[in-house]
Amino acid sequence: KNEVEQSPQNLTAQEGEFITINCSYSVGISALHWLQQHPGGGIVSLFMLSSGKKKHGRLIATINIQEKHSSLHITASHPRDSAVYICAVASGSRLTFGEGTQLTVNP
Amino acid sequence: DTGVSQNPRHKITKRGQNVTFRCDPISEHNRLYWYRQTLGQGPEFLTYFQNEAQLEKSRLLSDRFSAERPKGSFSTLEIQRTEQGDSAMYLCASSLQTTSTDTQYFGPGTRLTVL
Numbered sequence: 496k497n498e499v500e501q502s503p504q505n506l507t508a509q510e511g512e513f514i515t516i517n518c519s520y521s522v523g524i525s526a527l528h529w530l531q532q533h534p535g536g537g538i539v540s541l542f543m544l545s546s547g548k549k550k551h552g553r554l555i556a557t558i559n560i561q562e563k564h565s566s567l568h569i570t571a572s573h574p575r576d577s578a579v580y581i582c583a584v585a586s587g588s589r590l591t592f593g594e595g596t597q598l599t600v601n602p
Numbered sequence: 603d604t605g606v607s608q609n610p611r612h613k614i615t616k617r618g619q620n621v622t623f624r625c626d627p628i629s630e631h632n633r634l635y636w637y638r639q640t641l642g643q644g645p646e647f648l649t650y651f652q653n654e655a656q657l658e659k660s661r662l663l664s665d666r667f668s669a670e671r672p673k674g675s676f677s678t679l680e681i682q683r684t685e686q687g688d689s690a691m692y693l694c695a696s697s698l699q700t701t702s703t704d705t706q707y708f709g710p711g712t713r714l715t716v717l
Binding site: 499525528536539552589591595 | 633640644646650707
């Protein structure tokens with residue numbers, strides 16, 4: 496079993512839909528990161544959180560430390576949101592990554 | 603552009619050849635990380651530096667792999683006697699470590715294809 500599990504692996508949505516991507520982890524962590532990766536490989540850090548909730552534009556990330564679970568929500572999804580979304584947990588300086596969720600938003 | 607840069611962006615080599623990749627971090631960042639990502643998978647940690655000191659290496663980093671950060675600025679990752687299984691995207695990230703956790707900024711990656 497991977498230390499970081501994401502679901503779903505693939506997600507297709509229509510423009511405007513509310514999207515949720517889930518991440519569960521099994522190890523003790525100091526922080527959790529949500530990353531976005533576009534075709535070609537470039538990775539952008541979306542959020543780093545260790546408790547509660549963060550919001551940036553149409554993106555919202557939440558974490559429940561007791562349940563070892565985090566969610567990434569996208570409101571009013573748009574085709575430009577199409578990318579791979581990766582959850583990564585920090586234990587000390589090392590990041591352990593989930594396998595990613597491929598999101599496709601159709602117009 | 604003051605982000606993390608990596609060179610080359612793509613490298614095709616024949617099995618058995620040596621390759622070297624370079625990463626230039628954001629200038630004031632003291633930490634530098636190397637990751638490997640194979641197709642359809644999330645990145646995997648390889649190693650990281652704090653300034654010029656290599657503080658941690660993954661067991662994935664076999665003796666054919668070596669990384670350096672000689673002056674605490676840019677870093678190189680060398681793979682000797684490449685194998686087809688080395689084909690992957692090699693990602694570099696940097697961060698300014700001021701607390702126990704920090705935000706890593708990723709470079710565009712170097713895609714290695716071993717024929």
